[in-house]
Amino acid sequence: DTEVTQTPKHLVMGMTNKKSLKCEQHMGHRAMYWYKQKAKKPPELMFVYSYEKLSINESVPSRFSPECPNSSLLNLHLHALQPEDSALYLCASSQDPRSPRGYTFGSGTRLTVV
Amino acid sequence: AQSVTQLDSQVPVFEEAPVELRCNYSSSVSVYLFWYVQYPNQGLQLLLKYLSGSTLVKGINGFEAEFNKSQTSFHLRKPSVHISDTAEYFCAVSDSGGGADGLTFGKGTHLIIQP
Numbered sequence: 001d002t003e004v005t006q007t008p009k010h011l012v013m014g015m016t017n018k019k020s021l022k023c024e025q026h027m028g029h030r031a032m033y034w035y036k037q038k039a040k041k042p043p044e045l046m047f048v049y050s051y052e053k054l055s056i057n058e059s060v061p062s063r064f065s066p067e068c069p070n071s072s073l074l075n076l077h078l079h080a081l082q083p084e085d086s087a088l089y090l091c092a093s094s095q096d097p098r099s100p101r102g103y104t105f106g107s108g109t110r111l112t113v114v
Numbered sequence: 115a116q117s118v119t120q121l122d123s124q125v126p127v128f129e130e131a132p133v134e135l136r137c138n139y140s141s142s143v144s145v146y147l148f149w150y151v152q153y154p155n156q157g158l159q160l161l162l163k164y165l166s167g168s169t170l171v172k173g174i175n176g177f178e179a180e181f182n183k184s185q186t187s188f189h190l191r192k193p194s195v196h197i198s199d200t201a202e203y204f205c206a207v208s209d210s211g212g213g214a215d216g217l218t219f220g221k222g223t224h225l226i227i228q229p
Contacts, residue, residue: 102148107157
């Protein structure tokens, strides 16, 4: 298995909803990442998990809450989002966080906040 | 922190013509360099990467890139493009100094293939 799987592919949520994005990989990668991509912009790093521990938080608002239950799973919990949070959310993984030599991306979750 | 500059936001090319997409990075002791392609409404697909060794890197779909340390460049080339190459192309850099710092992306170049 050489893929990063993200679910759901599309999500529409209201500003008072609570939802979660899921990411899964079975390549034995020990670093996992969340990126946010607005339309016609490059991906921007949000969070990095290294060996299941949060190692980087790029000053992301607390309405985004990451969770790494085990080495294969990465969640992003969403609560009280704003319309400007609508974007493509990409998950990625890399083999060894001490020497990141390659990143595999999922196909993303397209989030719309109404 | 590393940075990446993609000088062209949009490149129109006729089908079967050659193309070069430019990428420059901020200088560092050592870096890992990547090119990704993103088709509409999809995630990112790795085209090729430079980690060390030969400066000419061959990737998928007939793309190649050349690492030029003196010019801090990593331009992407294809000798003959196809209509299916229409997509957004991102150059990215990772600091090889260790630590899971993720990738830093350039702003992207939209490759438009004209029939």
